[in-house]
Amino acid sequence: MDRVNARTKVRIRTGSGLVTRFLLIVFLSIGIDAGLDIYQGLAKRNALPAELRAEAIAQTRAAALDLERTFDGAQQLLGSLAKLPDIRDLDVGACNALKSIGRALPMYDYISVRRTDGRLECGSLAPVITIPADSWLGNRVPAPDGLAIGTYGRGKITGNEVIRLLYPINASDGSVIGSISAGLSLIWLNSKLEEWHLPDGAVAEVADLNGIRLAGSPDHQHIGYPIPSALWPALGSQNLDVIDAPGAHSTVRVYGHTTVRPGSIGGVFVAVGLDRAAAAAAVARSTWHDLQGSLIVLAAVVFLSWLALSRTIKRPIQNLLATAARWREGDWTARPSVHTSVAEFRALATGFHAMADAVAARDLELRRSQEHLAQAQRVAATGSFELDFRTNGLVWSEETYRIHGLDPRAGPPTLDAIDGLLLPDDREAIQKAHAEVRAGLVDTLKEYRIRRPDGAIRTVYREVEPMLDGAGQRIGIIGVVKDVTELREAERQRDDLQQQLLHAQKMEAIGTLAGGIAHDLNNALLPVVALSTLTMKRLAREDRAYQNLVLIHDAGIRARDLVRRILDFARKSDSTWRRVDLAVFVGTALSLLRSTLPATIAIEDRLEPVPPIWADETQIHQILMNLVTNAAHAIGTAMGTVTVEVAATASGSVRLSVADSGCGMDAATRQRIFEPFYTTKDVGVGTGLGLSVVHGIVTAHRGTISVESTPGDGTRFDLEFPIAEAEQEESQVA
Amino acid sequence: MHDNSSDPAASAPRKVLVIDDDPVARHTIRAILEDEGYSVTCAEDGRLGLIAFRRDRPDVVVTDLIMPEKEGIETIMELRAMWPDGLIVAVSGGGRTGNKDFLRIAAGLGASAVLAKPFEPAELLACIRDHQRSKG
Numbered sequence: 001m002d003r004v005n006a007r008t009k010v011r012i013r014t015g016s017g018l019v020t021r022f023l024l025i026v027f028l029s030i031g032i033d034a035g036l037d038i039y040q041g042l043a044k045r046n047a048l049p050a051e052l053r054a055e056a057i058a059q060t061r062a063a064a065l066d067l068e069r070t071f072d073g074a075q076q077l078l079g080s081l082a083k084l085p086d087i088r089d090l091d092v093g094a095c096n097a098l099k100s101i102g103r104a105l106p107m108y109d110y111i112s113v114r115r116t117d118g119r120l121e122c123g124s125l126a127p128v129i130t131i132p133a134d135s136w137l138g139n140r141v142p143a144p145d146g147l148a149i150g151t152y153g154r155g156k157i158t159g160n161e162v163i164r165l166l167y168p169i170n171a172s173d174g175s176v177i178g179s180i181s182a183g184l185s186l187i188w189l190n191s192k193l194e195e196w197h198l199p200d201g202a203v204a205e206v207a208d209l210n211g212i213r214l215a216g217s218p219d220h221q222h223i224g225y226p227i228p229s230a231l232w233p234a235l236g237s238q239n240l241d242v243i244d245a246p247g248a249h250s251t252v253r254v255y256g257h258t259t260v261r262p263g264s265i266g267g268v269f270v271a272v273g274l275d276r277a278a279a280a281a282a283v284a285r286s287t288w289h290d291l292q293g294s295l296i297v298l299a300a301v302v303f304l305s306w307l308a309l310s311r312t313i314k315r316p317i318q319n320l321l322a323t324a325a326r327w328r329e330g331d332w333t334a335r336p337s338v339h340t341s342v343a344e345f346r347a348l349a350t351g352f353h354a355m356a357d358a359v360a361a362r363d364l365e366l367r368r369s370q371e372h373l374a375q376a377q378r379v380a381a382t383g384s385f386e387l388d389f390r391t392n393g394l395v396w397s398e399e400t401y402r403i404h405g406l407d408p409r410a411g412p413p414t415l416d417a418i419d420g421l422l423l424p425d426d427r428e429a430i431q432k433a434h435a436e437v438r439a440g441l442v443d444t445l446k447e448y449r450i451r452r453p454d455g456a457i458r459t460v461y462r463e464v465e466p467m468l469d470g471a472g473q474r475i476g477i478i479g480v481v482k483d484v485t486e487l488r489e490a491e492r493q494r495d496d497l498q499q500q501l502l503h504a505q506k507m508e509a510i511g512t513l514a515g516g517i518a519h520d521l522n523n524a525l526l527p528v529v530a531l532s533t534l535t536m537k538r539l540a541r542e543d544r545a546y547q548n549l550v551l552i553h554d555a556g557i558r559a560r561d562l563v564r565r566i567l568d569f570a571r572k573s574d575s576t577w578r579r580v581d582l583a584v585f586v587g588t589a590l591s592l593l594r595s596t597l598p599a600t601i602a603i604e605d606r607l608e609p610v611p612p613i614w615a616d617e618t619q620i621h622q623i624l625m626n627l628v629t630n631a632a633h634a635i636g637t638a639m640g641t642v643t644v645e646v647a648a649t650a651s652g653s654v655r656l657s658v659a660d661s662g663c664g665m666d667a668a669t670r671q672r673i674f675e676p677f678y679t680t681k682d683v684g685v686g687t688g689l690g691l692s693v694v695h696g697i698v699t700a701h702r703g704t705i706s707v708e709s710t711p712g713d714g715t716r717f718d719l720e721f722p723i724a725e726a727e728q729e730e731s732q733v734a
Numbered sequence: 735m736h737d738n739s740s741d742p743a744a745s746a747p748r749k750v751l752v753i754d755d756d757p758v759a760r761h762t763i764r765a766i767l768e769d770e771g772y773s774v775t776c777a778e779d780g781r782l783g784l785i786a787f788r789r790d791r792p793d794v795v796v797t798d799l800i801m802p803e804k805e806g807i808e809t810i811m812e813l814r815a816m817w818p819d820g821l822i823v824a825v826s827g828g829g830r831t832g833n834k835d836f837l838r839i840a841a842g843l844g845a846s847a848v849l850a851k852p853f854e855p856a857e858l859l860a861c862i863r864d865h866q867r868s869k870g
Contacts, residue, residue, distance in 0.1 A: 518827070519826075523759055526759050527852075534765055
């Protein structure tokens, strides 16, 4: 598991990752927003002059309105005072009223009542002194009603800077009898300007109609001095208008200006100047501000997106990849987690589950199928293989490895390694067969023999078919192999048994035939033997006819003996164990065998009296026939002698020896002669009763067999049989 | 059957019944026995042999074993049943055929003596003489 986990840490390449791409989209969209901000900023900048003028007018209008309200308030106050009876009557009591009003309204530096001649009657300020008539007042007799706005001045008592206001006092007949004058405090007026909330960099100028500065913002200094000369042309203009004028610090301003209280006597000039450069900077600042906002939003969105995407995209994908990695390892039980908040990934993971289930099922089916095939091959002891001619690559099934005695874990062997296993003859045969298959011929090699690594020599049966590519070219062979060593051995043993059976049947047939022939022959021989004797008695020995009859009689006797011997052997086709006198038996058998050998081969017998052995005569006869026949074959067409001896040994057994003067055998042949199926003879020459059968018979008789041979000096077989025990009686084994 | 008294060599002329299907064998056996003074009657098979036996009451029966009509062994068994002490000589050409040793079987079933064909005249005569002597 640790190994698997280590390999499942899969890195997602950030260069082309989903998260990166998604972030790129976010980045782009916010970038477009920022671009829009910049574009809007530029557009604003282009529209600046017109906007600036409109703004100046708007600001000026607002300022004028405020000033108008101030002067309206003054008119109402002074108008009300003028109608007070005490003041209308120019009574002394009026002064008390003025004093209390003056204290309550600090915006007025003073309020006083005068006669038309300018003489001060009383005022808000104590002590009441007589002050000569103001020159400004002297020149301006107030109209019967309405406020007159004067010019810059200073209070006579306080010395404070004021703008002078004048309201007429009418007598009951409507004639002007005096006036109420008031000084509106310029300090108050300046503070009033602070409430105007002018744009950054904007300046306000308030002046009397002479152009003397009454108030300003933000500059509160220079009160009582002329306003900037650039504004002079605008003085006296009643309308709301705009003028460009250079301001302080070599800036250019756009001034809106007008005259407040047009239509009444006097008035005040007001102008509001906007700084063009400052306004442009403000626009730029506003644009940058917007841009900054966008960038902050961008950074925040990117970061949050990255955070969110890492959790919602990267993790599920890594989970899927980790699962896929385990699948690569062959672990089809691995499943990706479906615990993700993203519906698409949940669907994907569910899809992966279904896919893994299907693949696992198929994988299981495949493995079962493979196991089935391997098991079937085990049961059949049949392996399969493929050989690719183009690469000489081999594919072997497990059973094929077992048949060749190799370890499947070592991997497929090379062709050279196979050549090393093959016996030399078959190595060439298999190469020839492969060449034939490549050339489009039919594969003729059916069996080959190998020496397995454990040394065992095995016979392998094979059946192949050519493998074709798409174009029908033979690119290799596919085939099956089967170890048929035991089968072939069993077949050979069966063939051998069949031949033995055939031999036994032959012997039985001969016996039956011989019995039938013998009966008739014996009957025919009766007169030959008996009548010749009877007739001889009636003839003289010298008689020629007598001599002839002797020959006839002897011939009859020889024929009789021959028939008896034939019968003796014919009846021995049964397995009958009995006490056998080997010397007598061999003597009789040899007399028959002689006639089967060519005239060039002589049989010499040395038969000594021996005790009986316990034997089956049929089998002993087989042994003798086989050994004598082999001896004759060893001599071949040359002149030679087969010597057969029977003698008692010193160890208390009976020895049968068959020696020939033939070609002899080398040591290698001598070692193998008792192996089944070993033969030095050509096909069809063998008797079908191999020396192995001789060996088997001798063993069944509890005897031993040995061989001595020298090439060129002939061969001698010595067989020794134990003597029959006293209690062994004849019995038919059948 | 005919002139058994004419044989001067026979100290005790005897009647012999020969049963054999082979005419040459019948002729030969008759020649051997008549040469020695025996009176010989012949039959071609076992059935005729038994008829001749009842009619002629021979002293000796020489019978073949393998014959048509009635087998020699069967004949011997019937003869022995009615003639317990009689002298029966079994002769056969198929003396030992296959598993069947007919002569040994015949001896076991009542033949007084057995003789394999072909035999010397002396062998047959000795056979008859030996048995006559042993009987009395």
